[in-house]
Structure formats: C-alpha cells, structure tokens
Amino acid sequence: MDEKLLANIGLNKYESSVYWTLLKKGDLEASKLSQLSRVPIGRIYEILRNLNKYGLVEIKPSRPRKYRTVDPKIAFELMYKRREEEALNELKLLREAFAEIERQLSSDDSPKQVETIFWPDKFHDDELEETVNSFFEDIEHEICVVTPSKYKPGVSEQYDDSMSVFSKAYLNLAQRGIHVKILDSYSQLLPAIKELINSIEDESVKNRSKEFLEIRILETKHDFVIFDSKILFLDIEDQIDAGTSLGMTQIHDESYTKRFKAKFDDLWTKGKQFNFT
Known part of the structure; x- marks a missing residue:
C-alpha cells in the first residue's frame, strides 16, 4: 500500500506510520510499536488515542496491553460516514461564516x-x-x-x-x-x-x-x-x-x-x- 493514501484519508505522518506498522505486523505493545514505526515513545500514546478515536485501532484486552487494527472494511466505512457528516457540518458552518462576513462588511465598522x-x-x-x-x-x-x-x-x-x-x-x-x-x-x-x-x-x-x-x-x-x-x-x-x-x-x-x-x-x-x- 502507498502510505500517501493514508494521508489522503486525513492521517498525519506519525498516525500513518503507526497504522501501517500495525497493519503489517499485527498486535503490538506500545513500546515495540514505537520502535518499529519510528514514532517517539513520548508521542506514541497520543497517536494511538487518535487512531482509536478514528475507529481504526482498538485496544486488545491483554497484559501487557497491545494494540491492533479494526477490520479495515468496517473501520473505513464508519470513518467515511463520520467524515461525510463532519464535511456537511463544516460546509454549513462555512455558509454561515460567509453570511456573517457579508453582514459585517455591510456595517459601518467593517474594513x-x-x-x-x-x-x-x-x-x-x-x-x-x-x-x-x-x-x-x-x-x-x-x-x-x-x-x-x-x-x-x-x-x-x-x-x-x-x-x-x-x-x-x-x-x-x-x-x-x-x-x-x-x-x-x-x-x-x-x-x-x-x-x-x-x-x-x-x-x-x-x-x-x-x-x-x-x-x-x-x-x-x-x-x-x-x-x-x-x-x-x-x-x-x-x-x-x-x-x-x-x-x-x-x-x-x-x-x-x-x-x-x-x-x-x-x-x-x-x-x-x-x-x-
């Protein structure tokens, strides 16, 4: 897989590296994942929380704690629906912002x-x-x-x-x-x-x-x-x-x-x- 495709779905450089490593290597502890993905250990838990929030990664109930990818077919479908809803909301906010800017530009104290x-x-x-x-x-x-x-x-x-x-x-x-x-x-x-x-x-x-x-x-x-x-x-x-x-x-x-x-x-x-x- 071209890792640039992961950037196209909204993952930054560290998130892409961690996710791609999990896809290739399977279940991993955070420390091992940090080593293989070349993501600093000080950032690895933040990145994993982000991927978990996106629905791409889940925590495996084990000791020590390990992380694994959610079935990509399921994760990507849910991610798409969530992004679609967010995009519609963003466009709504953008339209409202345009309307507010136009209103302010028409006022006496506008630039x-x-x-x-x-x-x-x-x-x-x-x-x-x-x-x-x-x-x-x-x-x-x-x-x-x-x-x-x-x-x-x-x-x-x-x-x-x-x-x-x-x-x-x-x-x-x-x-x-x-x-x-x-x-x-x-x-x-x-x-x-x-x-x-x-x-x-x-x-x-x-x-x-x-x-x-x-x-x-x-x-x-x-x-x-x-x-x-x-x-x-x-x-x-x-x-x-x-x-x-x-x-x-x-x-x-x-x-x-x-x-x-x-x-x-x-x-x-x-x-x-x-x-x-």
Whole structure:
C-alpha cells in the first residue's frame, strides 16, 4: 500500500506510520510499536488515542496491553460516514461564516479594503520563499504574528514544511531592524528560528537578531498577522482538510486593524518569554 493514501484519508505522518506498522505486523505493545514505526515513545500514546478515536485501532484486552487494527472494511466505512457528516457540518458552518462576513462588511465598522489571496495546491521550488519575501519587503517598523495551537508539530504537514522559509524571513526582518513579535503555541517555528540564530557566527549580527526578534509562548486558537499596525492578515482554513490553509484575507484598514492589535497586545502580556539559548 502507498502510505500517501493514508494521508489522503486525513492521517498525519506519525498516525500513518503507526497504522501501517500495525497493519503489517499485527498486535503490538506500545513500546515495540514505537520502535518499529519510528514514532517517539513520548508521542506514541497520543497517536494511538487518535487512531482509536478514528475507529481504526482498538485496544486488545491483554497484559501487557497491545494494540491492533479494526477490520479495515468496517473501520473505513464508519470513518467515511463520520467524515461525510463532519464535511456537511463544516460546509454549513462555512455558509454561515460567509453570511456573517457579508453582514459585517455591510456595517459601518467593517474594513474598507479587503483582498482574498488563495494559495496554489503546491508551491514549486522557491515560489513560497519569493511569495513570503514579497509580502515582507514593505514592512517598515513591526510585524506581529500569532501562531495557533493547530500548528503544533505533526498536525499540519503544510505548516511544518513551510517553517524553514518563514523562520529565515523573520530573521531577515530582524536583521533589517524590523521588530518581530511572535506569539507561538509550540510550533515547528521555535526550533527552526533557534537553530538559525545559534548558527550565526558574527556576535554583533546575532545580538541584533535577538534585539529585534522576540518570541513568547502562549497556547491560543487565535491566528492572525499584523504589519505596522496597519495591515491585517487572516488565515483561510480549508474546511474539508482541517489544518490546511487555502489562503488568506488581507485587510488594508488601519482603524479595523487596531482592534486586532489591541487583542495582540493583550495576548502578548500573557505570553511566556522564549529563550533562544
């Protein structure tokens, strides 16, 4: 079986590896399963709980406790019905969200200039880096970023794969003298930036990077980016494939963006300082 097919039914990299290992090897203890699937032991029980929740894996009543796959024919049918119901609910929520957005846009306090940008199905070569840099080149003073808990490692492959690009872009901004303030929910961004900063040999450049780049840790569902307290970016999440971004809404309205900046400042006071060393 092509393991990519498991990603198509919604399993992330670790979940696919554990499930495929159980399919091939049969009943296994968690420790042995961690070893064979190459999933860290610290994550294995979380992954097994997820697979059990999906109806793909069950706990065998034995000592020591073992895990086994549910008959795929039965599990996949139930999973399909559940996903179908969830998709219909998501589409209903999406329609309601569109209606609410239209209502707010028609009100007096709605943003005046709104642009929606959709990402391609896949960025090619340096296309993502060029896109990010083109957005960042006009920043003059400050960028405020809120990374939500949905982007923790292993949850969104799309986000994980983009971290090397964004970490370099944020570091470049800091070295330009742009204040970079990031509220992060323990995403892949943290080790990516830390590795980049620690690799800088010139101490003056390293100190300048740390001076203008500040990260605080805060578990949050908020997800937005602000340029110079003037431009607001809101993520457009794929309602069918959760954890994947379809694009973003770009709002050029300083008075409207100030409301989000006030929210960011409030969240910022609650964040815990991230140590680069």
